[in-house]
Amino acid sequence: MAFIPRSEWGLPATWPNRRVDPSRRTGFVVHWDGGPNPDDAADEIRLLLAYHRYHLHTTKTGGFDYNLAVGPITGNIYEGRGLDVVGAHAGGANTPNIGVILIGGPGNLTEKGQQGLRDAYALACKHTGRQLRQLAHRDVNRTGCPGDDIAAWVHAGGLSGGTVPAGGGSTGGPRFRPGDITVGVSVKQVQERLVAHGYNVGPHGIDNDMGTDTISAIRSFQDDQGIDVDGIVGPDTWGRLSAKPGTAKPTGLKAPAFPLPNDDWYFGPKSGPKQSVSGYYSHRSDLRRWQQRMKDRGWDINPDGLYGPQTRSIAVAFQKEKRLRVDGLIGASTWAAAWTEPVT
Incomplete structure (x- = not known):
């Protein structure tokens, strides 16, 4: 378990929002996303970046809403906005409370997740110099967040007994930031190769700027190739980017589990039957x-989490391209293909 500064997992090194004096903090609020759980350490970061993009572009809160995050796989504490910045996690209660999100949804209160939350709480208490109130999101807003199990655990004093991560979160050895290039090429060259392989580097295109969209594209490429997903352009990543598109064969690809109850269900119109989500x-x-996965593959789609004409149109085009059943519905096969089929 470690403390991971925001600049090491993909957020800006500094955060412009209003600072809060530690003396004004009185509570520690636990949240969840309620969505899929991460499969591994790299997936924790992928989900955090997805949260950030959603908060930045859809809810318009300025980016990642929480002061801290905790991974249920690793127990790591990820710095979000930071302990001294106003969050956007609990309407009307952001100044007095520090907010933490346990990544994922049902089933994410693992032993590692519990210990990570305890350590995050200990870190927050040390920062403020006092014992903060242990709160679930539903205690300050009308919401079901963070689920019954986590809320009960928090109300029973589950946050007590943590240990502040030693050494400022350092895990020893060299550490690189996502987006670092270690092979002597320019950001522009990396972007050119990503685009050649069919990845979306953001609305500004090839601009020689290592922004969050380019880092996301690097991570998606690494994920597709079955190599370490760290957002860093090292020799292996650059070697695969340098290959002719279609010749750098992915290995060991794995789609996240289909999130609906069974294969008869699908993402589709709200006017459909019960199985249409x-x-x-x-x-x-x-x-x-x-x-978001489709956007990372280069499709022009707004990842708003809602099924509408745009999502249906892209699902149809994707199904035709991959020779899947063409119905515009996102069932188990269309879901998996977004990860396992090659980018063309």
């Missing part, structure tokens, strides 16, 4: 994950 009433973060 539109994102308007549930599973919005899951549909947003598929949409």
Whole structure:
């Protein structure tokens, strides 16, 4: 378990929002996303970046809403906005409270997740110089967040007994930031190769700027190739980017588990039957994950978590391209293909 500064997992090194004196903090609020759980350490960061993009472009809160995040796989504490910045996690209660999100949804209160939350709480208490109130999101807003199990655990004093991460979060050895290039090429060259392989580097295109969209594209490329997903352009990543598109064969690709109850269900219009999940009433973060994946592959789609004409149109085009059943519905096969089929 370690403390991971925001600049090491993909957020800006500094955060412009209003600072809060530690003396004004009185509570520590636990949240969840309610969506899919991460599969591994790299998936924790992928989900955090998805949260950041959603908060930046859809909810318009300025980016990642939480002061801290905790990974249920690693127990790592990820710095979000930071302990001294106003969050956007709990309407009307952001100044007095430090907010932490346990990544994922049902089933994410693992032993590692519990210990990470305890350590995050200990870190927050040390920062403020006092014992903060242990709160679930539903204690300060009308919401079901963070689920019954986590809320009960928090109310029972589950946050007590943590240890502040030693050494400022350093895990020893060399550390690189996502987006670092270690092979002597320019950002422009990396972007050119990403575009050649069919990845979306953001609305400004090839601009020689290592922004969050380019880092996301690097991570998606690494994920597709079955190599370490760290957002760093090292020799292996550059070697695969340098290959002729279509010749750098992916290995060991794995799609995240289909998030709906069974293979008879699908993401589709809200006017459909019970098995048609539109994102308007549930599973919005899951549909947003598929949409973001398609955006990372180069499709022009807004990852808003809602099934509409744009999502249907892209699903149809994708199904035709990959020779899947063409119905515009995102069932188990269309879901998996977004990860396992090559980018063309």
